[in-house]
Amino acid sequence: MALFEALYGRRCRTPLCWYQDGESVVMGPELILQTTEKVKLIQERIKTAQSRHKSYANKRRKPLEFVEG
Numbered sequence: 001m002a003l004f005e006a007l008y009g010r011r012c013r014t015p016l017c018w019y020q021d022g023e024s025v026v027m028g029p030e031l032i033l034q035t036t037e038k039v040k041l042i043q044e045r046i047k048t049a050q051s052r053h054k055s056y057a058n059k060r061r062k063p064l065e066f067v068e069g
Helices: 003-008 027-060
Strands: none
Touching: none
């Protein structure tokens, strides 16, 4: 049993599982190109979301004050 399967209780969906029945399956260099493009798009969206969250949190952050005691 793979770690992913043990953790999530299902098998990991690889790029070969992304296609529906009857759909043409892309193999070889095209698959690698499509996968890297999708990964780059995902990374860009994650960076955008993190930046948005950081600016939202920084606007509402209060400075910490410490007192002896």
